[in-house]
Amino acid sequence: MSIAETGEFGLIARIVARLGSGPASLLGPGDDAAVVAAPDKRIVASTDVLVEGRHFRRDWSSAGDVGRRAAAANLADIAAMGATPTALLVALCVPSDLDVTWAEELAEGLSEEAARTGATVVGGDMSSSPTLTIAVTALGDLGGRAPVVRSGAQPGDVVALAGRTGFAAAGYTVLSRGFRTPKVLVEAYRKPAVPYAEGPAAAAAGATSMIDVSDGLLQDLGHVAAASVVGIDIRRDAFEVPAQMRDAASALGVDPYVWLLAGGDDHALAATFPSAASLPPAWRVIGSVHEGTGVTVDRKPWQGGTGWDHFR
Amino acid sequence: MSIAETGEFGLIARIVARLGSGPASLLGPGDDAAVVAAPDKRIVASTDVLVEGRHFRRDWSSAGDVGRRAAAANLADIAAMGATPTALLVALCVPSDLDVTWAEELAEGLSEEAARTGATVVGGDMSSSPTLTIAVTALGDLGGRAPVVRSGAQPGDVVALAGRTGFAAAGYTVLSRGFRTPKVLVEAYRKPAVPYAEGPAAAAAGATSMIDVSDGLLQDLGHVAAASVVGIDIRRDAFEVPAQMRDAASALGVDPYVWLLAGGDDHALAATFPSAASLPPAWRVIGSVHEGTGVTVDRKPWQGGTGWDHFR
Numbered sequence: 071m072s073i074a075e076t077g078e079f080g081l082i083a084r085i086v087a088r089l090g091s092g093p094a095s096l097l098g099p100g101d102d103a104a105v106v107a108a109p110d111k112r113i114v115a116s117t118d119v120l121v122e123g124r125h126f127r128r129d130w131s132s133a134g135d136v137g138r139r140a141a142a143a144n145l146a147d148i149a150a151m152g153a154t155p156t157a158l159l160v161a162l163c164v165p166s167d168l169d170v171t172w173a174e175e176l177a178e179g180l181s182e183e184a185a186r187t188g189a190t191v192v193g194g195d196m197s198s199s200p201t202l203t204i205a206v207t208a209l210g211d212l213g214g215r216a217p218v219v220r221s222g223a224q225p226g227d228v229v230a231l232a233g234r235t236g237f238a239a240a241g242y243t244v245l246s247r248g249f250r251t252p253k254v255l256v257e258a259y260r261k262p263a264v265p266y267a268e269g270p271a272a273a274a275a276g277a278t279s280m281i282d283v284s285d286g287l288l289q290d291l292g293h294v295a296a297a298s299v300v301g302i303d304i305r306r307d308a309f310e311v312p313a314q315m316r317d318a319a320s321a322l323g324v325d326p327y328v329w330l331l332a333g334g335d336d337h338a339l340a341a342t343f344p345s346a347a348s349l350p351p352a353w354r355v356i357g358s359v360h361e362g363t364g365v366t367v368d369r370k371p372w373q374g375g376t377g378w379d380h381f382r
Numbered sequence: 383m384s385i386a387e388t389g390e391f392g393l394i395a396r397i398v399a400r401l402g403s404g405p406a407s408l409l410g411p412g413d414d415a416a417v418v419a420a421p422d423k424r425i426v427a428s429t430d431v432l433v434e435g436r437h438f439r440r441d442w443s444s445a446g447d448v449g450r451r452a453a454a455a456n457l458a459d460i461a462a463m464g465a466t467p468t469a470l471l472v473a474l475c476v477p478s479d480l481d482v483t484w485a486e487e488l489a490e491g492l493s494e495e496a497a498r499t500g501a502t503v504v505g506g507d508m509s510s511s512p513t514l515t516i517a518v519t520a521l522g523d524l525g526g527r528a529p530v531v532r533s534g535a536q537p538g539d540v541v542a543l544a545g546r547t548g549f550a551a552a553g554y555t556v557l558s559r560g561f562r563t564p565k566v567l568v569e570a571y572r573k574p575a576v577p578y579a580e581g582p583a584a585a586a587a588g589a590t591s592m593i594d595v596s597d598g599l600l601q602d603l604g605h606v607a608a609a610s611v612v613g614i615d616i617r618r619d620a621f622e623v624p625a626q627m628r629d630a631a632s633a634l635g636v637d638p639y640v641w642l643l644a645g646g647d648d649h650a651l652a653a654t655f656p657s658a659a660s661l662p663p664a665w666r667v668i669g670s671v672h673e674g675t676g677v678t679v680d681r682k683p684w685q686g687g688t689g690w691d692h693f694r
Contacts, residue, residue, distance in 0.1 A: 096424060097529060097531065100532075100609070101463070101529075101531050101532050101609075102428060102458075102459040102460075102462040102463055102532070102592075102593060102594050103426045103427055103428035103459045103460055103462070103463045103465070103520075103522070103529075104426070104427050104428065105424050105425070105426055105427075105463070105524075105529050106424065106425045106426075106427055107423070107424060107425075108420035108422075108423055108424055108425045109423055110420075111419070111420055111421055111423055112408060112417050112418065112419060112420055113417070113418045113419075113420045113425045113521065114415045114416070114417055114418075115415055115416050115417075115418055115469065115471055115504065115505060115519070115521060116414060116415035116416065116471070116505060117471040117472070117473045117505060117506055117507045117517075117519060118473070118507045119473035119474075119475060119507050119508075119509050119517065120509075121475055121509045121510070121511045123512075124509055124510060124511065125509070146414075147414040147415045148414075148415055150414040150415070151413070151414055151415045151417070153415070157427065159427055159428070159429040159519055160429065161429045161430070161431035161473070161517035161519075162431075163431060163433055163513075163515055163517075192427065193427060193428060193429060194429055195429045195430045195431050195517075196431075197431050197432075197433045197436055197437070198433070198436060199433045199436065199513050199515060200435075200512070200513050201475075201511050201512050201513035201515070203475055203511060203513070203515050203517075205429075205431065205473035205475075205507075205515075205517035207427070207429060207471055207473075207519040208415075209425065209427060209521075210415070212417075217409060217413075217415075217417050219409065219413050220412075220413050220414070280414075281414060282414050297412070297413075
């Protein structure tokens with residue numbers, strides 16, 4: 071059944087039926103606005119938009135996977151401030167001939183990924199559009215901690231990473247060359263495995279700066295370096311190339327370090343910590359902060375590409 | 383200059399330079415997420431999306447006016463809960479060949495409308511897209527009051543309205559017939575005059591339910607009637623047809639009451655109050671709540687159309 075047949079309110083009812091409820095949702099979908107608990111008296115808020123053809127393809131990802139990725143991109147931004155996600159709002163623009171099932175499965179994917187952090191979908195809006203577009207806003211609570219911003223890195227700090235990099239980019243390359251395996255890479259592109267809890271854990275451990283790795287590690291650390299007015303050096307030998315990534319890179323003629331250091335969409339968290347800090351177990355040191363500017367790899371400029379600009 | 387020339391980060395820098403700062407913005411654009419004050423320990427949140435060709439036309443509205451309308455649609459939802467807006471987040475999808483000036487003026491319009499309520503634009507995201515799309519999320523603070531929901535109307539309550547109806551719909555009809563005057567109607571379509579402060583005022587005066595009139599008074603009161611499980615009757619003689627609206631209706635062969643009772647986009651606020659309540663001065667009684675279902679005009683079903691469904 072198409073959305074033209076169910077109508078706007080019919081589709082909204084079907085979607086709302088697929089959303090769960092959570093502890094921070096004081097008033098969920100169905101009114102002019104939602105009401106969300108903000109016990110900290112401050113709310114962390116971030117918006118990310120996914121556009122078909124730019125950020126996802128319906129022949130590469132199921133509706134549920136697109137929903138999970140749309141949620142993950144936003145929830146990771148909340149975690150990267152050291153906060154715990156509480157709620158999502160979703161603006162969905164869909165072609166009138168879209169099958170209702172697709173929208174329902176998208177809602178399930180959004181809801182499932184949110185549930186991994188304790189958050190729920192509390193509201194949204196819907197319109198027809200020639201271009202399938204999903205704009206998600208995530209809210210989160212700081213639990214009394216200071217937000218961990220990009221500008222706090224200090225010379226002498228260590229740079230550390232929680233979560234994996236390169237997997238989603240490798241999966242994207244595999245799919246773009248027409249392959250469907252190795253499954254671990256393709257699934258990494260389809261379903262990000264974001265270490266959400268490591269954001270608040272890093273904040274509690276004294277992280278001086280933090281960022282969600284969405285565009286590529288070197289590009290995103292470049293934002294930290296610029297905001298903190300420091301230089302950052304990454305050690306290439308801190309990254310081991312996993313066997314399946316090595317095989318795929320070899321078969322496709324790609325340098326796997328381009329995936330590891332410049333590939334986006336895995337939503338790892340990168341942070342800086344004072345050198346004396348005791349890092350939570352999921353974090354591993356990958357480099358250091360020094361006086362200067364920019365990001366280097368083994369003290370040399372990186373030549374392999376640095377993430378992407380959506381307009382170029 | 384096109385956005386393809388400035389690039390994503392160049393455009394973001396130009397837009398951020400046009401946004402003001404406000405008291406609730408504890409951390410504005412430029413990090414993974416914004417931080418917004420939530421002194422009430424609850425946050426009110428709403429999302430609305432505008433799609434070119436569906437919700438606006440670039441030949442009918444300036445970029446600044448589109449920005450104002452995108453902000454107003456969201457800010458009115460916050461006011462309709464009895465809350466005061468604090469912040470906006472904006473996801474902007476634009477064609478790569480869009481002139482940068484258009485995006486800058488859009489940002490100024492968003493910022494100006496937000497400033498009318500004391501709110502500021504605290505964050506956002508941007509992507510290229512074949513379809514110009516603006517998704518806005520508004521946040522607000524309840525200031526210790528209970529949220530005014532749609533489900534609280536009681537038989538015996540009065541129905542009251544703050545703000546005007548029919549002006550934007552009349553302006554839309556005028557524009558769609560190829561005219562540019564009367565100016566008061568066309569400008570009402572382009573620049574909504576939303577009585578934001580009347581939302582918290584109604585809450586303080588004991589409103590039992592409230593809604594933002596975005597799709598048309600009768601359709602939106604239909605949501606209140608359904609959620610409250612009551613009937614609502616509107617008195618036609620509570621609406622006077624303004625002279626310029628009467629003239630335009632006559633020239634275009636339209637019943638002006640279709641504009642007044644079923645026209646959307648003015649973002650008036652409609653609320654129910656106990657009959658003994660003392661209404662704030664900007665509110666006028668237009669009907670009453672009774673046991674039953676649905677919305678009637680002078681106790682009869684309305685025959686003139688009831689707002690619109692974006693998919694039909």
